[in-house]
Amino acid sequence: MALRKKVLDVVTECFKRHGGVTIDTPVFELRNILMGKYGEEGGKLIYDLSDQGGELLSLRYDLTVPFARYLAMNKTVMYLKRYHIGKVYRRDNPSRGRFREFYQCDFDIAGSYDLMIPEAELLRIISEILNALDVGTFEIKVNHRLLLDGMFAVCGIPKKYFKAVCSSIDKLDKLPWEDVRNELCTDKHIHSDVVNKLETYVRLREHDNSLTNFDLLNWFEKDETTSKNNDIQKAVSEMKQLLEYCEIFGILSTVTIEPSLARGLDYYTGAIFEVTLKGTFEKTSMENGNADEEIQTVNIGSVAGGGRYDNLVSMFLPKHKVPCVGISIGIERLFTIMKEKSMIEHMRSKDTQILVVSAQKKLVKERMKICRLLWDNNIKAEMALKANPKMLDQMQYCEEHKIPLAVIVGERELEEGILKLRDVPSRTEQDIPRDDLVEELNRRLKHL
Amino acid sequence: MALRKKVLDVVTECFKRHGGVTIDTPVFELRNILMGKYGEEGGKLIYDLSDQGGELLSLRYDLTVPFARYLAMNKTVMYLKRYHIGKVYRRDNPSRGRFREFYQCDFDIAGSYDLMIPEAELLRIISEILNALDVGTFEIKVNHRLLLDGMFAVCGIPKKYFKAVCSSIDKLDKLPWEDVRNELCTDKHIHSDVVNKLETYVRLREHDNSLTNFDLLNWFEKDETTSKNNDIQKAVSEMKQLLEYCEIFGILSTVTIEPSLARGLDYYTGAIFEVTLKGTFEKTSMENGNADEEIQTVNIGSVAGGGRYDNLVSMFLPKHKVPCVGISIGIERLFTIMKEKSMIEHMRSKDTQILVVSAQKKLVKERMKICRLLWDNNIKAEMALKANPKMLDQMQYCEEHKIPLAVIVGERELEEGILKLRDVPSRTEQDIPRDDLVEELNRRLKHL
Numbered sequence: 001m002a003l004r005k006k007v008l009d010v011v012t013e014c015f016k017r018h019g020g021v022t023i024d025t026p027v028f029e030l031r032n033i034l035m036g037k038y039g040e041e042g043g044k045l046i047y048d049l050s051d052q053g054g055e056l057l058s059l060r061y062d063l064t065v066p067f068a069r070y071l072a073m074n075k076t077v078m079y080l081k082r083y084h085i086g087k088v089y090r091r092d093n094p095s096r097g098r099f100r101e102f103y104q105c106d107f108d109i110a111g112s113y114d115l116m117i118p119e120a121e122l123l124r125i126i127s128e129i130l131n132a133l134d135v136g137t138f139e140i141k142v143n144h145r146l147l148l149d150g151m152f153a154v155c156g157i158p159k160k161y162f163k164a165v166c167s168s169i170d171k172l173d174k175l176p177w178e179d180v181r182n183e184l185c186t187d188k189h190i191h192s193d194v195v196n197k198l199e200t201y202v203r204l205r206e207h208d209n210s211l212t213n214f215d216l217l218n219w220f221e222k223d224e225t226t227s228k229n230n231d232i233q234k235a236v237s238e239m240k241q242l243l244e245y246c247e248i249f250g251i252l253s254t255v256t257i258e259p260s261l262a263r264g265l266d267y268y269t270g271a272i273f274e275v276t277l278k279g280t281f282e283k284t285s286m287e288n289g290n291a292d293e294e295i296q297t298v299n300i301g302s303v304a305g306g307g308r309y310d311n312l313v314s315m316f317l318p319k320h321k322v323p324c325v326g327i328s329i330g331i332e333r334l335f336t337i338m339k340e341k342s343m344i345e346h347m348r349s350k351d352t353q354i355l356v357v358s359a360q361k362k363l364v365k366e367r368m369k370i371c372r373l374l375w376d377n378n379i380k381a382e383m384a385l386k387a388n389p390k391m392l393d394q395m396q397y398c399e400e401h402k403i404p405l406a407v408i409v410g411e412r413e414l415e416e417g418i419l420k421l422r423d424v425p426s427r428t429e430q431d432i433p434r435d436d437l438v439e440e441l442n443r444r445l446k447h448l
Numbered sequence: 449m450a451l452r453k454k455v456l457d458v459v460t461e462c463f464k465r466h467g468g469v470t471i472d473t474p475v476f477e478l479r480n481i482l483m484g485k486y487g488e489e490g491g492k493l494i495y496d497l498s499d500q501g502g503e504l505l506s507l508r509y510d511l512t513v514p515f516a517r518y519l520a521m522n523k524t525v526m527y528l529k530r531y532h533i534g535k536v537y538r539r540d541n542p543s544r545g546r547f548r549e550f551y552q553c554d555f556d557i558a559g560s561y562d563l564m565i566p567e568a569e570l571l572r573i574i575s576e577i578l579n580a581l582d583v584g585t586f587e588i589k590v591n592h593r594l595l596l597d598g599m600f601a602v603c604g605i606p607k608k609y610f611k612a613v614c615s616s617i618d619k620l621d622k623l624p625w626e627d628v629r630n631e632l633c634t635d636k637h638i639h640s641d642v643v644n645k646l647e648t649y650v651r652l653r654e655h656d657n658s659l660t661n662f663d664l665l666n667w668f669e670k671d672e673t674t675s676k677n678n679d680i681q682k683a684v685s686e687m688k689q690l691l692e693y694c695e696i697f698g699i700l701s702t703v704t705i706e707p708s709l710a711r712g713l714d715y716y717t718g719a720i721f722e723v724t725l726k727g728t729f730e731k732t733s734m735e736n737g738n739a740d741e742e743i744q745t746v747n748i749g750s751v752a753g754g755g756r757y758d759n760l761v762s763m764f765l766p767k768h769k770v771p772c773v774g775i776s777i778g779i780e781r782l783f784t785i786m787k788e789k790s791m792i793e794h795m796r797s798k799d800t801q802i803l804v805v806s807a808q809k810k811l812v813k814e815r816m817k818i819c820r821l822l823w824d825n826n827i828k829a830e831m832a833l834k835a836n837p838k839m840l841d842q843m844q845y846c847e848e849h850k851i852p853l854a855v856i857v858g859e860r861e862l863e864e865g866i867l868k869l870r871d872v873p874s875r876t877e878q879d880i881p882r883d884d885l886v887e888e889l890n891r892r893l894k895h896l
Contacts, residue, residue: 001470017823019800019830019849022449026549027475027535048498049507052539059497081798081830087475091500101474113833117812121833128823248816250824350529352467364565368696375465375576376698382467382529385561385569401467 002349004103007334008085010132011105018125020083020107025066027087031056033316037065039163039266045090047100059089063106064267064309064326071110071324072316079111099332108326110313116238119271119308120245122327126275126304127251129329135337137278138303140254143261144239145268145307147220150232151259154225155197157190164188166262169202173260173276177203201226202260213243213257220259242271263305267315270308273327277303277337304329350401353445356383357394357422358409364388366409370419370437374407377438379445381407398424404448407437450797452551455782456533458580459553466573468531468555473514475535476505481764485513487611487714493538495548507537511554512715512757512774519558519772520764527559547780556774558761564686567719567756568693570775574723574752575699577777583785585726586751588702591709592687593716593755595668598680599707602673603645605638612636614710617650621708621724625651649674650708661691661705668707690719711753715763718756721775725751725785752777798849801893804831805842805870806857812836814857818867818885822855825886827893829855846872852896855885 015022034046038061047059060066063084071077085105092098107125109118123140130138148166157165168183177199184190184198204219205211211219217236220226227233239257246252263274306327313322356370367383374381382403384394398406408420408429419437421444422429432440463470482494486509495507508514511532519525533553540546555573557566571588578586596614605613616631625647632638632646652667653659659667665684674680687705694700711722754775761770804818815831822829830851832842846854856868856877867885869892870877880888 001472004472005470016799017826017828019798019828021798022453024449024452027537028549048500050496050498052496054539089475091502101476109833111833114812114835117833117835120816124820124823245813245816248813249820350467350469351464364562365693365696368568368693372572372697375572378465380465380467385557385559385565387562387565 003338004331004335007133007331007338008103008105011085011129011329011331012083014125014128014132015083015105015107017128018081018107018121020081023067023070023080023082023084024086025060025063025070025084027060027089028057029060029066029069031058033069034058034061034065037266037312038062039167041167045092047089047091061090062088062328063104064108064328065312067106067108067110067326068267068309068312068324069316071313071322072320075317075320077110078322081107081109083107103331105329105331106326108324110322110324112323116242116245116271118325119242119273120249122306122325123242123246123255123273124249124251126273126327126329127249127254130275130277130303133334133338135277135303135334138254139256139276139278140251141256141258141261141274141276142239142242143258143272144235145270145272146231147235147239147259148262150226150229150235151198151201153231154229155194155201157194157198161188161190163266165190165198169198169260170262172202177206204259205256213255214240216257216259217243238270263302267309267312268307269310271325272307273305274302275304277301277333279337301333302330303333352380352382352401352403353405353448354379354381354441355394355398355403355406356381356409357391357406358389359391360411361388363409363411363414366414370407370409373438374441377442379438379441395424405441405444407441451786452779452783455581455779455786456551456553459577459777459779460531460533462573462576462580463531463553463555465576466555466569467529469529471515471518471528471530471532472534473508473511473518473532475508475537477508477514477517479504479506481517482506482509482513485714485760486510487615489615493540495537495539509538510536510776511552512556512776513760515554515556515558515774516757516760516770516772517764519761519770520768523765523768525558526770529555529557531555551779553777553779554774556772558770558772560771564690564693564719566773567690567721568697570754570773571690571694571703571721572697572699574721574775574777575697575702578723578725578751581782581786583725583751583782586702587704587724587726588699589704589706589709589722589724590687590690591706591720592683593718593720594679595683595687595707596710598674598677598683599646599649601679602677603642603649605642605646609636609638611714613638613646617646617708618710620650620654625654652707653704661703662688664705664707665691686718711750715757715760716755717758719773720755721753722750723752725749725781727785749781750778751781800828800830800849800851801853801896802827802829802889803842803846803851803854804829804857805839805854806837807839808859809836811857811859811862814862818855818857821886822889825890827886827889843872853889853892855889 028049031048042061046061049057063086067082083106085103087101088104089101092100107122152162152165168180168188171180181195184195185192204216217240220232220236243252243255246255261272261274263272304327308325310323312324314320354374356367358367364387371381371383404424406422406424408422413419417434418431419434420429421432421440476497479496490509494509497505511534515530531554533551535549536552537549540548555570600610600613616628616636619628629643632643633640652664665688668674668680668684691700691703694703709720709722752775756773758771760772762768802822804815806815812835819829819831852872854870854872856870861867865882866879867882868877869880869888
């Protein structure tokens with residue numbers, strides 16, 4: 001939790017730096033609000049509440065649909081930069097390493113703004129956060145709903161296959177083309193000629209890994225077939241604009257235009273983002289019969305995703321159009337990575353600065369008086385909650401919880417109106433007049 | 449949310465000052481973990497998840513039972529000062545002014561400690577929080593499970609009526625005795641002789657409002673009947689100890705021993721607490737036919753409750769005994785009170801310090817460059833997300849969101865390598881060399 005708190009603080013700080021306002025929505029939504037928003041797979045993972053009378057409710061699956069529902073219910077809110085850090089719920093299988101309850105950190109920009117300006121700010125936000133957390137190299141993949149629509153159209157894929165084809169080609173970052181091809185032809189009954197056409201587009205990067213983002217977009221602009229498709233040309237021109245803004249924001253080197261990115265939530269209408277972390281990974285290769293140790297850079301998983309959803313609000317309130325774009329950070333994976341990097345070692349689980357200690361028996365009330373004095377002065381202090389604790393146990397408590405200072409109350413000291421102040425790490429002690437205690441502690445705490 | 453954040457910050461700060469460590473538990477629990485823990489009324493308010501395969505789950509009703517379940521599952525944790533700020537869920541009727549989802553802020557102390565030392569610290573904690581929030585006068589009511597058990601025993605109330613009688617006498621802070629009496633005799637079929645005996649004890653304070661806490665406890669110590677009951681004598685002696693510690697902690701004046709307090713969650717075994725806020729209230733009295741305006745001090749409701757629950761952990765793991773005591777703050781009412789006190793007026797909903805503004809068209813990229821510079825330096829900055837926003841709209845945005853400074857980019861300024869810095873409230877402007885911008889802003893922000 002101490003580590004989580006640190007990560008969430010970095011995220012919150014960044015969201016506020018960009019003018020975000022936080023809004024909280026309930027964990028449950030009316031069931032029909034969530035229905036049909038998360039694709040085939042997603043829909044099965046929604047947690048429903050029992051019908052105990054009253055409305056049929058489900059637990060939120062993400063923070064985006066509740067936000068759109070909020071905008072539909074608060075019609076006067078036409079512009080909003082909103083962030084929300086909260087938990088979402090999915091009936092997933094924990095054995096697959098997925099959580100059923102996990103934090104999402106969302107930043108959404110609602111309102112009619114100009115092309116790709118909000119998108120560029122969102123990509124800057126996610127970059128700032130990942131840099132601040134120092135989790136290593138990352139890649140921001142960008143695609144566009146209209147590029148997907150256009151590619152499918154020129155290949156001759158009917159609209160009703162949109163979701164099915166998306167879910168297959170999106171697997172290209174994990175599966176070889178042959179598997180994806182097989183899934184499309186065999187499981188989803190797409191004609192092999194169609195799949196061959198589609199291959200040209202979605203494997204452009206695989207076929208030529210020297211392609212820059214601009215090369216790739218230029219290819220779509222010039223290719224005989226794609227140059228005639230309006231959707232594709234609109235997507236290309238918008239993504240070029242986005243790249244230009246990303247350059248100004250100093251994040252261009254992390255952005256990759258990726259035509260096979262189709263992590264399509266059903267409601268995306270424009271730019272689509274996915275952010276993956278790249279880790280270094282020691283791999284023993286057995287090529288040529290020799291065991292070669294090599295360090296490879298591999299994707300260690302998606303940590304954020306998002307996109308533009310201009311029509312979601314009007315699904316809840318017809319004719320009320322509030323264009324939105326958002327990014328959602330799946331913070332659990334970041335926790336795990338930071339934990340593995342053993343960033344947790346130097347963290348303290350509690351903030352206590354002083355333990356009020358006594359060496360002799362029957363001094364519980366004296367310890368209480370000192371605690372009260374310290375609490376009255378906003379100093380983080382504790383005492384053993386036993387009437388006659390052992391000195392050794394008390395000092396062990398300091399060591400275990402890395403409490404830096406101990407105030408020692410003793411009979412002799414009481415008579416003389418003094419207290420002993422012990423520096424725990426160095427084990428040095430000093431007598432302090434009781435009346436000077438708070439001042440002395442504040443002085444020392446400043447230097448800790 | 450800005451107000452909530454402020455309240456939660458005060459609570460967290462206090463919990464940390466007392467050495468609390470935070471632990472998060474999931475919002476759902478196995479259904480059978482929650483069953484039979486919340487009395488007759490409470491049980492009906494538990495939200496169940498649908499049976500969609502897998503375990504039968506419910507949403508947490510409070511944070512205490514999940515904490516005890518956590519202790520039962522983590523057997524090595526025998527001592528813990530834990531805090532948890534999270535939401536809980538009750539299928540209550542929103543029309544009665546109750547929320548179905550609300551925050552609770554809990555501090556619990558687990559471990560075998562000495563009599564009433566942890567209890568005293570908890571009462572100190574709630575006092576610190578209410579004082580820091582400045583929500584007015586409050587009263588900490590204290591009772592003891594053994595006093596209730598003993599009183600019922602000497603009155604001849606069988607154990608099986610414990611819950612039913614508790615739920616009636618606990619209403620004495622809201623209903624007149626006659627109504628409570630009626631409920632006990634008519635609805636719950638308690639013999640009127642028994643109810644008469646009970647009346648003596650639970651109305652001690654009503655009959656003599658000059659009774660001090662010690663007077664009241666002494667009465668139970670000396671009364672012919674109660675002096676012979678071991679449970680009562682144990683409760684009296686423990687509560688005397690608690691009062692002594694409360695005096696040392698400087699909170700005695702807010703504590704009231706109240707034998708009718710029976711806000712009994714089923715699992716309390718020792719001290720029971722309830723904290724109510726007292727508000728002033730203008731009331732028009734029509735006595736004697738005259739309309740008299742008088743200012744009365746009235747209870748405006750319970751804001752915290754708690755108690756000792758020594759057997760809850762072993763309900764989940766037999767023979768594993770971890771004594772616990774905790775307090776739970778219902779923060780929603782505090783939000784409401786602070787809202788009514790219009791503490792919200794001076795709060796800003798967003799933290800943005802600088803708006804990067806342009807007077808002429810076609811300067812979107814220049815504004816972006818300035819934003820990047822400011823974000824790179826951790827300055828909270830925004831720009832209008834339109835390509836060519838109007839100056840008036842941009843300045844209105846500053847006023848609306850209380851953004852104190854604006855950086856103005858113009859063509860002339862670009863040529864000269866300067867920027868205009870505008871102080872929004874005073875409308876004064878100053879030219880700044882572009883290279884000095886960050887330094888100048890940091891200097892000004894320090895004084896804001």
